[in-house]
Amino acid sequence: MTGLHVKDLVTEFHSRDKVTRALHGISFEVGSNEIVGIVGESGSGKSTVVRSVIKLLMPPGKVTDGTVTFHGTELSNMPDRKIRQLRGKDIGFVAQNPFSALNPVVRIEKQFANIAKAHGLKVDSESRSRALELLTSTGVNDPERVMRGYAHELSGGMAQRVVIAMALYLNPKLVIADEPTTALDLTVQRQVLDTLTRLTRDSGRSMLVVTHDLGVVANYCDRVLVMYKGNIVEQGPVSEVFVHPQDPYTVSLLNSVVRPEAAPAEAGLEAGPPEAALDARPPEAGLEAGSPEVESNPLAQPPAVVLNRRGQRTATPDAGEPALAVPAPSVHPTELSESRST
């Protein structure tokens, strides 16, 4: 069995008096030589997925059910020590913001060396030249100088290239990229994504990209998973999902994007989604992407809600309404579960 197989993954955040489910038993796979995108809005649980897969979740987050299999190896019950050896070596990770990911007071060179050391490899001129080579292929100019310097001396794009080089340093089979370009300037995003996908495809790796940007998925991914409130509501080849979306949420997501070919001043402004339903998420959500509380989902019984939501959606295409004067029914489960918990 090659590639990454995730089955019925459930992740919960445990606090003293209640448990919030961030992932409600999701299943997907990433085959070899494949680039898979996870899209969703803040609070959908997309970042929790990758952290659950490589066990980076910090308490009180906890994977409570499901299996993760990577190239035939079961990760779910693997001891921490083994998982650690897997990280970096077999599964590379590209962080969101290079400046907060790289250690600010350790030279880049030393950070490469530390990765090698962590996996029991010798640190010598050979390992160094491999790092230099990688930096060159990620498009870092003057890699020698970058190696001797610190993260803060780099521009955003260059720093992210360094992060990519570190992720690929030990030649992993799978790369997981968590919003790899969100922190970068528009003009740089494209270059960095080009580099990342080129390096992935050229050496037959596979990649899992988490993003909220539909453009990234459309331009760089083979398959896409659409996440909403801790569930994968739709998955399939990008060409199919984006052209013929099946789930109402995917439809509203795609509709809310302003399409270039649409006529100005009309498109995007009229085809709004039923905001009432989406806008009634907990206040924390959407304030701090990436942190666990964002991903927490206050809905206690997700399947019912999902059904409820779906039925709701397909029945009422109330897109053009100035929403929220009358909250949609799906608001209530949220509020009820809250008032119960306080």
Add this chain to the structure above:
Amino acid sequence: MPIIEIKDVRKTFRTPQGHTLNAVDGISLSVERGETLGIIGESGSGKSTLGRLILRLHEADSGTILLEGEDIRSLSKRQLRKRRRSWQIVFQEPFASLNPRLTIRQIVEEPLIVAKQFGASEYRSKAERLRLVTSTLEEVGLSEDFLDRRPANLSGGQQQRVGIARCLVTDPSLVVLDEPTSSLDLTIRASILRMLAELQVSRGLTYVFISHDIDTVRHFCSRVAVMHRGQFVETGTTHQVLSNPQQPYTQKLMAAAMPPIPYSDSSTANASSAVNASSAANASSAAKAVSA
């Protein structure tokens, strides 16, 4: 008479290390009543600073700024505060721009109280203020239930609606929108933009719309100015600038945009939608050749 007319405005910041940064470097522009001017640029281009200079939330170093014919750089602090009710701003971070300790009612009412202090007799009665607050909230799609809530109990989209209500309650003529939707979720953005467009028509507002998102600007603005390192590199109608960009920087910016449609544009397409591996590899090298 244009509602905004600014000439050769400059603003320099000093960094803590004593370097100078020309955030806004000699910009002139004019905006007609009822129009929406889009200012587009990357982070650090000076677009937000320009927005604040227009309203004199930052003091410009030189140049003239006329709002509705008034030279606001020569107004006294008190006169300026009195006039603020007509020239408003909506901020990027909705939650950060709302005082967490105030209720929605207090937040939206505050501009009226300030106006009352400056002698606006129509806001003297408390009942009248409450009526205005309620009707403005309704206009932005928030019911009366929200009056006594606090910002923390609202979602991002609702918070931004409160921010918009606060700036509309005193019936302004000009609103600077500083990336009003960029921190919101995709599905909420569109409805906020739609609402802003409706309000513009119903209230006869003039917008200055600051954004880094080309697609949003394309659909929201009648005219566009592309800003780079404190200067306008290209201005014109939205159609002119975005369909046929003349300046290299604009072209670069346009090329960087990623349309969310697979197979959309042959010049930016690559193999991403290929399903099987071998064709993916082939196509990606093809795409490389194209982009090179």
Add this chain to the structure above:
Amino acid sequence: MSIQGLPRTSPGLRVTGWPRRSRNFLTNKSSTVLTAIAVAVIVGLPLLALFAPLPHDPFRPDTNAIGIAPNGIHWFGTDGNGMDVFSRTIEAAKLDLPIALAATALSLVVGVPLGLFATSGRIGDAIMRVIDAFAALPIIVIAVVSIKLMGGGATDVILAIAVVAAPRFVRLSRASAMTLRSARYVEAAAAIGCSPVRIAFNHIFRNAYGVVLVQATLTAANALGTIAALNFLGVGVKPPTPTWGAMINDGVSMLIRGEWWAAAFPTAAMLLAIASLNVIAGAVENKIERVERVR
């Protein structure tokens, strides 16, 4: 920022309610009870000393009962002079607690406006430099010197402790004023034409007072310890007026002989008061966090 999964106030509820859960291992209910007990200790002890009839005169030594262990007549025993430890321990609360609270209040009144005022300009800088120089001085010496300087009554102790504690409030209120000044909602307030005074009160102070309040409670606890330390060293209120610190000092020689009660009971009373103030500080902090963590 916030802690995940915590119950938020449901929309209809005001955020200003009394804290329902504490951050440590105590459950909601016991935390509330604990806070109530703490308040009772802080308010009750001095009241007890003022109004309740004490079993013995705290000032009159009984030469027939020197250093006797706790019994039915002398509940906490007697000290080396034959004075009743229980009566003196209670009596001391009348002095120690009000002095600590008054000193805190004074430093608050002086320190907070200074801090809010010192955010900008030359005068502000000058204030901060003086505060910095102060920080380099040995605190206990400053306190002792200032008490000596003024004579040594209760008011002098209050002044001395206030002098020592005020810089803390200057720093704290300055820091929060500086942070809040650049908050986006303050900019928003300026954009709708609020006057500087209105911004200061309606926006900055409204968000800053909570932190100051927590610090004030902690300072009161600290002041209690400092006052006791000063009295222990023999500075401050003159004997035979009982203070916890002085009583502990008197009891030390007995303690060395193994006669623990003369030192132990005033120590316990003092620790109880300090712990109560800390509990109150925790409760205040929780209440404030309730508002802040929903951000």
Add this chain to the structure above:
Amino acid sequence: MIRYIISRIAIAALLLFGLVTLSFGLVSLLPGDPAVALLGEYATPADIARINSQLGLDKPFWERYFDYIGNTVSGDLGKSFFTGSPVSSEILTRLPNTLIYLVPGLLLALLIGMGMGTWAAYRYGRAADKTFTAGVSVLMAMPEFVLALLLLFIFYQQLHIAPAPLGMLSSVDIPPPRVTGSVALDAVIAGKWTTVSSILSRAALPIVTIGLFFAAPFGKTVRTGLLQVLNSPQIEFARACGLRPMQVFRYALSDVRGALMTYMVLLFAAALSGAAIVESVFAWPGVGGWSLDGVLKGDVPVIQGFVLIMGATSLIGYVLLDTLITLLDPRTRNTVLHAKKWHFGLRSPRQAATTRA
């Protein structure tokens, strides 16, 4: 670089000057007449006048001030009104006695605080962390002298492990020949190891007092700092790269290093100024008890000397620390070393990092 160091020294010098003035001003305003204190209440006016002129107290204020500054600069801190011994030499003999228990005490605090704080941070939210938090609150609520008395009661009175709190040397110990003036140093020099061990056994309780007392705030700082870092993207990335737990811990520590160093200096200053308390409990012949005595008697030169030395020590500590932290952090080091030369653009690295973040 040189400009930076010079500016640091200039700031330190300025602060020192302010400190001298402050200590003079503070003490000169002390009420009460030292001559009366010295001679007793029944002294004749003539005697008082004689003493006053001997002590130089009959001169006008400004003249005394300038004299004081002149003397201080030349290293002369005056003589005690009561014992007549020079203040500077008193401080020199007594300061080592204080440091004997203070430095190991702080190191102990560092050890305990660091260990427990780290442990609590790693076990966040679990029993270990809760125990730690509870322990810290208990220790923080306990004034230093109460802790000292408690230890004394347990280890001396009840368990009879510790010696009596009667100073550094007992009457049976033979004082070593005087070389430096500090008994402890002299004992080492003279090779009188029984005396040395006697001193150490007497220092044990003060060391534990200081160690426990300062371990609480230190541990709390370590825990808070580490908790922040351990949840940061930086540590997540390090873990995602498969770094070993020790390597991850070192990364985390490098981030809180500055804060911990600052805290250490703050604690040192606090411990010095609180020395009076510990020394009065243990009858320790250090600089704290001596200064307290001086304050209580109104011995002006002693107070001035103490305030000055303690203030100067902490000031120099702050300045050194500030410089060290600046130079240890590559982000600020560059600002200092090559001012006006950035590798890119106009923004400083810090700014660039924060605006992007």
